[in-house]
Amino acid sequence: MEQYLLGIDIGTSACKIAVFNREGEVIATANGDYPVYYPHPGWAEQNPDEWWTAVCGAIKEILQKGSILPEQIAGVGIDGQSWSAIPMDKDGNVLTNTPIWMDTRAADICEELNEKIGADNIFQLSGNSLQPSYSTAKIIWYQRNLPDVYERTYKVLQSNSYIAYRLTGEFTQELSQGYGLHCFDMRTGTWNEDMGKKLGIPKELLPDIYPCHEVVGTVTSKASRECGLAVGTPVVAGGLDAACGTLGAGVIHPGETQEQGGQAGGMSICTDTYKADPRLILSYHVIPGHWLLQGGTTGGGGVMRWLEKQFGDYEREEGKRQGKNSLVLFNEMAEMVAPGSDGLVFLPYMSGERSPIWDPNAKGVFYGLDFSKTKAHFIRSAMEGVAYSLKHNLDAAKEAGAEVSVLRSMGGSANSLLWTQIKSDITGKPIIVPSSDTATTLGAVILAGVGVGMYKDFEEAVALTVENKRSHEPNLQNAQAYEKNYQVYLELYHNLKETMKKTGGR
Numbered sequence: 001m002e003q004y005l006l007g008i009d010i011g012t013s014a015c016k017i018a019v020f021n022r023e024g025e026v027i028a029t030a031n032g033d034y035p036v037y038y039p040h041p042g043w044a045e046q047n048p049d050e051w052w053t054a055v056c057g058a059i060k061e062i063l064q065k066g067s068i069l070p071e072q073i074a075g076v077g078i079d080g081q082s083w084s085a086i087p088m089d090k091d092g093n094v095l096t097n098t099p100i101w102m103d104t105r106a107a108d109i110c111e112e113l114n115e116k117i118g119a120d121n122i123f124q125l126s127g128n129s130l131q132p133s134y135s136t137a138k139i140i141w142y143q144r145n146l147p148d149v150y151e152r153t154y155k156v157l158q159s160n161s162y163i164a165y166r167l168t169g170e171f172t173q174e175l176s177q178g179y180g181l182h183c184f185d186m187r188t189g190t191w192n193e194d195m196g197k198k199l200g201i202p203k204e205l206l207p208d209i210y211p212c213h214e215v216v217g218t219v220t221s222k223a224s225r226e227c228g229l230a231v232g233t234p235v236v237a238g239g240l241d242a243a244c245g246t247l248g249a250g251v252i253h254p255g256e257t258q259e260q261g262g263q264a265g266g267m268s269i270c271t272d273t274y275k276a277d278p279r280l281i282l283s284y285h286v287i288p289g290h291w292l293l294q295g296g297t298t299g300g301g302g303v304m305r306w307l308e309k310q311f312g313d314y315e316r317e318e319g320k321r322q323g324k325n326s327l328v329l330f331n332e333m334a335e336m337v338a339p340g341s342d343g344l345v346f347l348p349y350m351s352g353e354r355s356p357i358w359d360p361n362a363k364g365v366f367y368g369l370d371f372s373k374t375k376a377h378f379i380r381s382a383m384e385g386v387a388y389s390l391k392h393n394l395d396a397a398k399e400a401g402a403e404v405s406v407l408r409s410m411g412g413s414a415n416s417l418l419w420t421q422i423k424s425d426i427t428g429k430p431i432i433v434p435s436s437d438t439a440t441t442l443g444a445v446i447l448a449g450v451g452v453g454m455y456k457d458f459e460e461a462v463a464l465t466v467e468n469k470r471s472h473e474p475n476l477q478n479a480q481a482y483e484k485n486y487q488v489y490l491e492l493y494h495n496l497k498e499t500m501k502k503t504g505g506r
């Protein structure tokens with residue numbers, strides 16, 4: 001009976017489940033959707049129980065459609081979106097929806113803590129500046145605004161650890177998501193009790209930390225009844241989605257870099273020495289002894305999803321007639337517009353903005369409208385705006401001493417040849433695409449495979465499983481149009497920053 005590995009990705013737009021064989025071939029995939037709730041400006045929440053329901057549905061589907069026996073699954077790896085803060089009671093109940101990585105409701109708390117503790121003291125320990133998107137201030141927000149929830153909280157979990165809990169009944173934290181909390185010492189990978197006290201986060205709320213590939217438990221009989229996996233199937237601690245996607249894109253050596261096009265956009269540079277910058281994001285990689293210097297916008301692939309939802313009724317219908325995805329039609333339209341979108345420039349700050357500007361008041365902007373502009377211009381300029389944010393982050397990383405030569409792209413946006421080419425042209429970097437939709441689950445599966453001993457180590461796993469599908473070289477003919485627009489992009493935010501504060505948003 002051939003043995004397989006199962007990967008679970010708790011993405012922002014959906015959970016993605018995939019079963020792989022040892023060689024990294026996809027045996028079957030299934031997705032399960034769930035909503036993001038935006039109850040107030042600046043808020044963005046999800047219901048972790050809805051993640052679990054979607055995961056169970058997708059696992060059952062995958063076992064059935066892949067004709068896979070539950071006993072064939074040798075191990076499970078889970079990755080998840082960053083910076084959730086799931087308050088759990090002792091019996092394993094979720095006490096309220098979790099604010100997700102886009103949520104900026106705790107901006108005032110961050111200002112207060114930065115003032116009181118010293119922004120630099122926080123950064124020196126955690127390698128990250130204290131910003132509302134991270135998990136830290138969300139916990140303090142519960143304390144102040146939902147005291148009943150806070151009182152009943154036994155442990156705070158992250159997205160992937162929550163699914164690990166539902167599968168195994170174990171409360172855990174793994175290294176790569178430690179960066180969500182500013183009492184996590186980024187040099188030693190341990191909780192720092194002293195900083196926890198200063199921030200107001202007692203150590204008791206935080207689970208023990210495990211290496212990402214360590215087996216933390218096995219599937220319980222309750223979980224088996226709910227999701228269909230066999231009782232006793234080993235589950236590893238798992239990791240951050242960006243870090244698993246980085247591993248699944250084959251990025252395991254210093255200097256290698258992943259480009260991420262999920263709901264969020266961004267990049268992750270692999271380092272084997274501690275290299276932090278307050279404008280960027282620092283986490284542990286999911287492979288031991290390595291860090292990821294990351295940059296991330298709030299408006300990555302999600303911008304295209306949003307445009308499609310708001311303005312894609314016609315393409316959705318037409319797509320059905322032509323047997324094409326509406327996003328494929330969006331791509332075809334954008335290809336008809338010249339590089340630079342005839343001067344239409346987009347700022348992708350769709351839920352405030354994360355690195356490198358860290359501004360919860362930042363807003364999305366289309367600049368340069370006139371009567372000649374069409375829907376196709378909006379689509380292309382949205383793609384270009386996301387690519388400018390990538391360049392902005394890469395430039396900040398270069399200033400921090402992390403030089404990048406090649407990008408390895410993953411995530412839904414990497415399905416688009418046009419968007420990937422635009423990113424290559426705007427950054428001036430060659431881009432390799434190993435796999436777009438399954439890189440992240442592959443990373444989770446590699447963790448499981450190393451954890452249960454199916455692979456000797458990460459080198460062997462990556463050599464066996466990661467395959468380059470296509471590559472893009474930067475087209476320098478487009479450089480001038482893009483460079484001009486990039487300067488406008490930078491100036492727009494600079495000039496609108498104060499105005500953005502006045503128009504609310506949080």
Ligand SMILES: Nc1ncnc2c1ncn2[C@@H]1O[C@H](COP(=O)(O)OP(=O)(O)O)[C@@H](O)[C@H]1O
Pocket residue numbers: 010011012013014261262263264300301302303304305306327328331410411412413414415416419
């Ligand atoms: N052909 C395409 N062209 C442009 N964008 C695409 C295409 N296919 C998928 N996407 C984008 O990919 C995003 C989903 O990527 P995914 O990696 O699945 O995200 P997440 O992990 O955040 O749920 C969507 O927001 C969608 O806009």
Ligand SMILES: O=C(CO)[C@@H](O)[C@H](O)COP(=O)(O)O
Pocket residue numbers: 010011012013080081082101241242260262263264265266281294296
């Ligand atoms: O913050 C990060 C990585 O540090 C983001 O990548 C989020 O984890 C969201 O990921 P997606 O759901 O968009 O894949």
